[in-house]
Amino acid sequence: MAKLVQPTRRHVVTGLGGVASTLAMPNIGRAQARRIVVRDLGIGTSFNDAYGREFTKATGIEVQPITGANDPIGQIKQMVDARTYTWDMSIVARQVANQLAADGQGYLESLKLESEPSWQALPDTFRSPFYAGNDVVATVLGYRTDRVKSAPKGWADFLDVARFPGRRAMRRSPVDSVEQALLADGAGPDKLYPLDFDRAFRKLDAVKKDISAWWTSGAQSTQLLQSGEVDFCPSWNGRIQAAINAGAPVAIMWEQALWQSEGWVILKGGPKADLCREFIKFALAPERQAIFARATGYGPTVPAALDKIEPAVATTMPTFPANKASAILVDVDFWTQTRDQATERFTKWVVG
Amino acid sequence: MTHPGRHLLLFAPAALLLGLFFVAPIGGFLVQGFLHRDGALTLEHAGRMWAAGTYVQVMVTTVKISLWVTVLSVLVGYPVAYVLANADPRRKSTWALFVLLPFWSSFLVRTFAWIVILGRQGPVNAALVSAGLSDQPLDLLYGWAAVVIGMTNVLVPFAILTMVGVMERIDRGLMVAAGTLGARPVQAFFRVYLPLSMPGVTASALLIFITALGFFMAPALLGSARETMITQLVIQQVMELVNWPFAAILCLLLLATALVLFVLFDKAVGLSTLSGEAGRSASAGSGMGRRICGTLGELAAWLAETLRLSPPRPGEGGVGTKGLAILAILFLIVPLLLLLPVSFSRQEFLSWPPAGVDLRWYREAFSSPVWLDAAGRSFIVALLTTAVCLVVAVPAALAFQRLQGGGASAAFAAMIAPLLVPRMVIAVALFYVYARLGLVGTVAGLVIGHAVIALPYVFIAVTAVLKTYDRRLDQAAASLGASPLVTARRVTLPLIAGGIVSASLFAFVISLDELNIALFASGGLQSTLPKLMWDEATLRFSPLLAAVSTLVLLVMSALVLLAARLRPAS
Numbered sequence: 001m002a003k004l005v006q007p008t009r010r011h012v013v014t015g016l017g018g019v020a021s022t023l024a025m026p027n028i029g030r031a032q033a034r035r036i037v038v039r040d041l042g043i044g045t046s047f048n049d050a051y052g053r054e055f056t057k058a059t060g061i062e063v064q065p066i067t068g069a070n071d072p073i074g075q076i077k078q079m080v081d082a083r084t085y086t087w088d089m090s091i092v093a094r095q096v097a098n099q100l101a102a103d104g105q106g107y108l109e110s111l112k113l114e115s116e117p118s119w120q121a122l123p124d125t126f127r128s129p130f131y132a133g134n135d136v137v138a139t140v141l142g143y144r145t146d147r148v149k150s151a152p153k154g155w156a157d158f159l160d161v162a163r164f165p166g167r168r169a170m171r172r173s174p175v176d177s178v179e180q181a182l183l184a185d186g187a188g189p190d191k192l193y194p195l196d197f198d199r200a201f202r203k204l205d206a207v208k209k210d211i212s213a214w215w216t217s218g219a220q221s222t223q224l225l226q227s228g229e230v231d232f233c234p235s236w237n238g239r240i241q242a243a244i245n246a247g248a249p250v251a252i253m254w255e256q257a258l259w260q261s262e263g264w265v266i267l268k269g270g271p272k273a274d275l276c277r278e279f280i281k282f283a284l285a286p287e288r289q290a291i292f293a294r295a296t297g298y299g300p301t302v303p304a305a306l307d308k309i310e311p312a313v314a315t316t317m318p319t320f321p322a323n324k325a326s327a328i329l330v331d332v333d334f335w336t337q338t339r340d341q342a343t344e345r346f347t348k349w350v351v352g
Numbered sequence: 353m354t355h356p357g358r359h360l361l362l363f364a365p366a367a368l369l370l371g372l373f374f375v376a377p378i379g380g381f382l383v384q385g386f387l388h389r390d391g392a393l394t395l396e397h398a399g400r401m402w403a404a405g406t407y408v409q410v411m412v413t414t415v416k417i418s419l420w421v422t423v424l425s426v427l428v429g430y431p432v433a434y435v436l437a438n439a440d441p442r443r444k445s446t447w448a449l450f451v452l453l454p455f456w457s458s459f460l461v462r463t464f465a466w467i468v469i470l471g472r473q474g475p476v477n478a479a480l481v482s483a484g485l486s487d488q489p490l491d492l493l494y495g496w497a498a499v500v501i502g503m504t505n506v507l508v509p510f511a512i513l514t515m516v517g518v519m520e521r522i523d524r525g526l527m528v529a530a531g532t533l534g535a536r537p538v539q540a541f542f543r544v545y546l547p548l549s550m551p552g553v554t555a556s557a558l559l560i561f562i563t564a565l566g567f568f569m570a571p572a573l574l575g576s577a578r579e580t581m582i583t584q585l586v587i588q589q590v591m592e593l594v595n596w597p598f599a600a601i602l603c604l605l606l607l608a609t610a611l612v613l614f615v616l617f618d619k620a621v622g623l624s625t626l627s628g629e630a631g632r633s634a635s636a637g638s639g640m641g642r643r644i645c646g647t648l649g650e651l652a653a654w655l656a657e658t659l660r661l662s663p664p665r666p667g668e669g670g671v672g673t674k675g676l677a678i679l680a681i682l683f684l685i686v687p688l689l690l691l692l693p694v695s696f697s698r699q700e701f702l703s704w705p706p707a708g709v710d711l712r713w714y715r716e717a718f719s720s721p722v723w724l725d726a727a728g729r730s731f732i733v734a735l736l737t738t739a740v741c742l743v744v745a746v747p748a749a750l751a752f753q754r755l756q757g758g759g760a761s762a763a764f765a766a767m768i769a770p771l772l773v774p775r776m777v778i779a780v781a782l783f784y785v786y787a788r789l790g791l792v793g794t795v796a797g798l799v800i801g802h803a804v805i806a807l808p809y810v811f812i813a814v815t816a817v818l819k820t821y822d823r824r825l826d827q828a829a830a831s832l833g834a835s836p837l838v839t840a841r842r843v844t845l846p847l848i849a850g851g852i853v854s855a856s857l858f859a860f861v862i863s864l865d866e867l868n869i870a871l872f873a874s875g876g877l878q879s880t881l882p883k884l885m886w887d888e889a890t891l892r893f894s895p896l897l898a899a900v901s902t903l904v905l906l907v908m909s910a911l912v913l914l915a916a917r918l919r920p921a922s
Contacts, residue, residue: 006723039876067887068878073594074780075875082787086875089839099594170579173592213494214577219893227703228473229493242892246700347585348406350411350577 034273035062036279039090041262042067043238046295051283060281061275069297071096080107080268088147088264089276097131102336106130109266109273111280118284118302119150125261125329126301132264132347134289135298138257138318138327139176142240143220144231146249154212156234159184159203161210166231168207169224172214174346175335178203179258179328180234189256193331197342201349214350225250237318238297252316254323260330293317362751365744366767366807374770374804377781382607385600397601407585407602411609414581417496418564425560426553428504428683429511431731432675433552436512437519437746447677449909454684455509456861456908457691460885461901463570464893465687466502467493468694473703475690498574503567508684510563511556514813517851518552521820537670539650548820554621555816559809561617562771565610576593582606583774590780603777609658610772614765636834688905695898702893715897723884723900730864730881734796737802737863738856741810744803745855749814750840753823764815768808775805779872786873793877801869802862809858817851864904 012231040047042065052063066087073096079086092100100107108130113119119132126133141158147166157164158180170177180194181203187196212230215221221235226243233240235270237257243250264283266276282288289300290308299319300306306314316322335342388394401407436447454462468474472489492498502750521821522545530540568583572850582602589599690704694711697706717723745767770778782801783792825847829839845852870876870883881904888897 037877042891044892067891071592074590075872078780078783078787079875082784084787084792086792086877163564197371212491216572217890219890220573223467223701223703223893226701227468227471229471242700340595340598343588343593344404344406347410347580347588348404351410352407 027059034060034275035064036088036275037064037086038276039072039087039126041091041296043296046061046292049295050288050292054288055279055282059278061278062281067107073099076100076267077103077107083269085270085272086268087267088270088272089264089279091134092265093137093332094131094261094263095335096159097128097263098332099336100265101128101130105268107268109270109276111266111270111277112278113281116281116284118281121286121302121304122196122284122302123301126263129190130265132284133261133301134263134283135261135293135296137260137262137298137302138237138254139234139260139324139330140237140240140257140318141232141234141253142225142243142250143233143253144225144228144249145251147228147231151251152232152253152255154253155180156186156233158253159207161207164216164232166228167212168210169213169215169221169230169233171221171234172216173227174342176234176258176330177346178342179330182229183256183328189326189328192328192335195334195338197345201345204349236298236311237316241297241316254318255324255326256328257318257332259276259318259324259327260332262298263301353780358748359751359754362747363763366748366811369740369744369800369803369807370766370770373782373785374773374778377785378773378778380784381596381777381781382600384597385604387597388420397597398604401598401601401605407582407605410585411582411605413579413646414565414583414606415609415613416560417499417503417579417581418561418567420500421507421564422557422561424500424504425507425511426515426557427682429508429515429556430553431513431673432508433515433519434549435674435677437522438524443797443914449912450681450685451509451512452857452912453905453909454688455513455857456506456864457901457905458689459689459865459884460569460867460882460889461897462506462687463502463573463577464889464897465690466498466574468507468702469686469690470498473704478704493574494576495581496575499571499579502570502574503564505684505687506570507546507560507563508680510809510858511560513854514556515549515552515817516815517817517854518555519549520822521817522548542650550621551819552816553918555812555819557621558614558617558768559771559812560769561613562610565606565772566774568774568776581768586774587776588761590776598921599777601739603773606774607772611765618761618917631656642678662838665837691898694895696712696904697895700894702895702897708894710742713894713896714903716896717900717903722879723881726879726881726884727904729795729878730800733798733880734860734863736795737806738859740803741806741859742852742856745810746845746852749811749818750844752815752819753818754810767811770804771808775866775868776872778804779868782818782869782873783875793874795878797874798869798878798880799863801873802866805866805869806859806862809862810855813855814848814851817848821848854877 005022038047038052045306047065052065056062071093072090076087076090076199077100097108111132119127122133126299141152141155148164152158158168170180178197178200179192182192182195183189185199185203187199213224215224215233215235218236218239221233222239222243225233225240226232226246226248235250240250240252244252252294264280266273271277284302286300286302286305287308289302289305292298293300293305294309294313297316299317306317306319309317315322376552385397386393386395389395399482432451436444436451439447469476470492471477472491476492477489481489526544526548530544531537535543535829566583568579568587571579571581572584582605586599586602586606589595589602694702694704694706696709696711698708698710698712699706699848749768752760752767753764779801784790786797821844825843826839829843830836834842865882866880867882867886870878870880871886876883881900885897888894
């Protein structure tokens with residue numbers, strides 16, 4: 001990515017820097033040496049309960065969480081480009097991590113945790129030299145049990161309007177929606193990638209008139225199901241679980257769950273990289289992941305963590321054996337290469 | 353006329369603020385639309401944008417929705433502004449409070465309220481079904497109407513406040529004089545009052561149209577995919593696809609469209625009403641505008657005669673006008689009426705009907721240091737932003753009055769330019785400047801960003817009032833020996849105080865409600881109220897939103913009532 005700031009402007013800007021920084025109230029917190037700023041998902045107090053508070057107790061290193069809901073690719077690139085480490089590390093989707101690591105000189109610090117037992121306990125699927133998986137997010141179908149008579153058993157049922165009448169919503173994005181359309185059209189789960197966009201859009205064409213709403217944020221999908229605005233809505237399992245936990249008559253279809261993982265990354269060149277490594281080592285402990293999973297509904301990446309969760313809750317985890325039987329891992333690198341064109345095509349299709 | 357150089361000096365604060373924190377970062381951003389990865393010039397992004405067709409289609413949709421919202425906002429706002437401007441001082445504060453209540457409740461929260469109001473389980477559908485008007489809930493949400501209703505609801509207060517400043521300065525005696533000369537009240541209104549209020553109407557129409565072009569939350573939350581607006585696609589490019597060059601091209605499409613429409617608008621209605629040539633202060637704008645008013649007047653008089661309607665009277669307005677104003681205000685406060693019971697709800701989500709009565713969400717708000725901290729910071733930032741905006745905009749507006757022709761148009765375009773760029777883009781581009789100046793995560797950074805965003809509103813509000821200000825008063829003061837500074841302090845400023853008050857409100861409220869700067873230019877480090885509300889809305893959607901929004905409303909109302917009581921009777 002080209003840098004935003006043009007070199008010609010730099011002189012002007014730095015020249016005025018002296019004046020401006022005296023006007024700026026210095027953020028005293030940033031000066032503390034043993035303190036890290038972690039961008040997290042902000043799901044309730046889950047981050048502090050599972051990691052932040054306990055980490056400070058154990059190491060004396062302070063942790064300030066910063067909440068953000070969107071994929072922070074742009075923000076992390078900004079910070080590394082400008083060498084302004086507002087955040088020291090972040091939890092991001094695997095796709096974001098791969099993209100940040102691969103772009104230009106790379107925007108992520110090598111984790112170098114290979115010798116750590118907690119790293120070795122992490123399955124290969126959930127780690128890379130720059131990324132330590134924290135949780136599994138499954139895109140699943142949520143449906144209203146008060147209006148849907150028989151349980152849907154796959155994405156084909158979701159898009160079968162005749163056998164499963166009712167109002168439907170989908171995500172306003174090609175990611176997940178294209179996979180769902182292909183699986184509904186009978187594509188083999190093991191031969192899904194590279195995605196056949198022509199086939200997917202043919203299938204989507206056939207059902208477009210039956211989709212009542214296209215959601216853009218996770219909270220919207222929860223609200224759609226919880227309020228009964230729609231009867232079927234695919235979303236991230238934690239979002240649907242939130243509606244269930246609030247007492248809404250909603251159930252999850254675990255068949256053909258589309259898996260993505262989220263995990264820890266460290267911003268390249270940051271001054272606190274070593275403290276961040278300490279944090280990641282700590283956060284990979286099964287008992288820590290168990291607390292996070294319980295609070296968010298997203299499955300722990302470390303297998304042993306599942307044993308530390310009471311059975312009633314463990315059964316709602318994507319990584320619970322019965323739930324993962326037919327799960328499909330989303331090919332995030334495929335999406336990194338195709339997302340631009342796919343999004344353009346999807347936008348054209350959806351607004352047309 | 354005195355030295356033109358001195359007038360230009362009055363633009364200096366604006367030039368400094370906009371040059372450093374708007375033109376430079378945004379210029380750097382937009383240029384990328386024409387750069388290849390290796391830095392060479394290219395038209396590939398522009399070509400791709402044009403060839404796809406979708407983006408132009410979305411731009412057309414954006415313009416259509418914005419036009420509807422503009423017309424509706426001005427129509428809904430006009431009677432309220434009329435009543436507000438002509439009410440006696442005691443009633444005026446009551447009317448003002450009702451206009452301002454929706455204005456300072458978070459627009460994010462109001463947009464969410466419409467999801468609940470128009471939903472299938474919402475109160476509107478419940479009423480329709482129980483009244484037997486429909487056998488099953490209607491699809492009110494996720495469509496064109498919901499988007500237009502949601503956006504209009506947010507923008508009407510802006511229309512009212514822009515028009516009221518102008519209307520307050522219209523001499524009521526003129527309507528009486530028209531009556532004495534034999535004009536029926538309706539005729540007097542259309543041929544005298546309406547033309548005199550046109551500067552306010554055109555200013556608010558322009559302000560609302562351009563603001564509406566940049567909306568993204570209302571179409572995303574209330575519309576179907578068909579109502580996708582251009583800023584949603586810009587945000588998608590920046591946030592999801594991280595394709596800066598293409599985001600820049602889409603921004604340029606928006607800017608170019610806005611500029612073309614700006615010129616057309618000028619030709620049709622006459623923006624010259626805003627550029628204020630001396631001695632024309634009491635005239636009705638362009639010839640065409642006046643002809644339209646005249647024709648409307650005849651038509652309305654004829655209609656009123658035929659239908660035997662009671663027309664608006666000079667003074668506070670007739671029963672019909674007041675009725676319209678009350679309806680408009682009801683429309684404005686509906687989302688707030690919904691939020692109040694929901695804020696006491698025991699349930700986990702913002703939904704209808706609310707279950708039980710509980711203070712849990714208020715307890716959560718008060719027991720959270722994060723929310724209290726953010727509230728304090730937001731109020732401080734809003735106050736500072738207001739101060740900065742006034743210091744920058746008032747001198748610029750004064751100087752602008754003295755410009756004519758091309759210079760005036762250019763200055764006007766420059767001052768309102770921040771309106772044309774999506775706030776999110778301003779925030780993202782500002783980050784780089786802030787990083788160099790050490791402003792990331794500082795209160796100063798928030799204030800500067802908010803000031804850039806609020807400046808056009810403040811400038812338009814002050815300019816609209818100055819337009820109706822009789823410059824001969826300044827000349828009289830000068831001829832009596834007052835220096836320009838003394839004239840400004842003793843004559844001009846006291847006379848335009850009303851306009852400055854509404855301009856300050858704009859700045860304060862825009863800052864209090866501004867999300868993007870905190871989100872993107874500050875890395876989330878300094879949380880403001882809107883930032884926390886945004887997190888809450890995108891992550892949880894709980895009644896806490898309603899509770900916090902109700903609290904902000906109470907605090908603001910208390911502050912304003914207090915200020916009204918403390919103000920010496922004039």
